[in-house]
């Protein structure tokens with residue numbers, strides 16, 4: 106145990122399943138089942154590299170509402186396996202999408218003030234919403250045979266100071282990785298030392314874990330191909346394929362070469378979003394890149410997301426659609 110706590114198991118990838126990717130943004134508490142299924146299947150492929158049996162042995166043995174019969178448990182199949190055949194040293198973090206953000210913004214949980222009954226109720230409602238999404242994501246991963254375990258930052262005692270992480274003990278995450286599990290964390294409502302409470306984004310959790318575990322690469326899956334020079338709803342938006350971050354945290358667009366004054370990034374954030382949307386993602390990604398860890402931002406349920414999850418991204422070829430954020434050489 107003590108050994109495990111001293112030396113984290115090397116982590117291959119930390120992946121964010123963005124709320125925009127795996128939920129239907131416009132519909133309260135609605136999962137995009139197809140995107141979630143695809144993300145979990147691609148994660149299994151990335152972990153497997155041909156070593157795992159073709160057919161996943163499902164680990165979700167609970168009954169769904171409306172299921173006519175008890176679930177089939179393939180106990181003999183599992184007993185006969187030497188191992189899962191999966192390189193499971195991944196950490197999954199998911200966002201809230203149409204779960205959680207609505208409850209948090211309606212009550213103002215992100216701004217703090219637990220003395221207000223509305224904020225207190227909103228804190229409870231936000232946690233009910235995001236933890237129920239967490240449960241569904243763990244189940245979807247388990248159906249793909251991925252040994253996933255849900256972990257809530259609030260329940261692990263994580264807290265913030267003016268929205269910056271103040272206490273974030275990762276020992277249970279590290280122990281779980283050692284035991285061969287895939288930890289599945291999520292953006293959460295947490296206690297804040299100055300504000301009483303706030304919302305901790307999955308993007309901030311990823312940055313903290315990257316600083317702690319130094320993965321080989323980090324992947325953000327979302328509902329757009331990557332970072333554009335302006336909101337992608339603008340038909341003239343240009344996908345930024347490579348961004349370099351220097352030692353001072355300054356960043357520059359390497360690819361494509363933009364003309365004239367088009368050198369920055371213009372971002373729009375949905376009104377109900379309590380954690381800063383794409384802007385937070387880019388800021389946190391830049392901190393991760395400075396560690397020397399490449400960050401890939403791309404669209405869920407595409408050939409590009411599979412390549413990102415496998416860490417198989419080559420910026421010199423033009424056939425990968427996404428944004429790479431890396432440290433300047």
Ligand SMILES: Nc1ncnc2c1ncn2[C@@H]1O[C@H](COP(=O)(O)OP(=O)(O)OP(=O)(O)O)[C@@H](O)[C@H]1O
Pocket residue numbers: 122123124125126199200201202203307326327328329331332333334335336337338370371372373374380381382383386
């Ligand atoms: N310049 C930009 N480049 C890329 N996306 C942008 C830009 N400006 C705004 N966006 C919006 O950012 C959204 C993705 O960010 P968002 O934080 O919602 O993603 P997520 O991590 O998948 O979701 P969540 O925060 O709910 O977990 C896209 O839907 C896109 O429309």
Ligand SMILES: C=C(C)CCOP(=O)(O)O
Pocket residue numbers: 124199200201202204205206209231235291292293294304305306307308379380
């Ligand atoms: C509870 C909430 C709203 C968590 C938000 O996490 P994010 O979607 O990763 O920014």
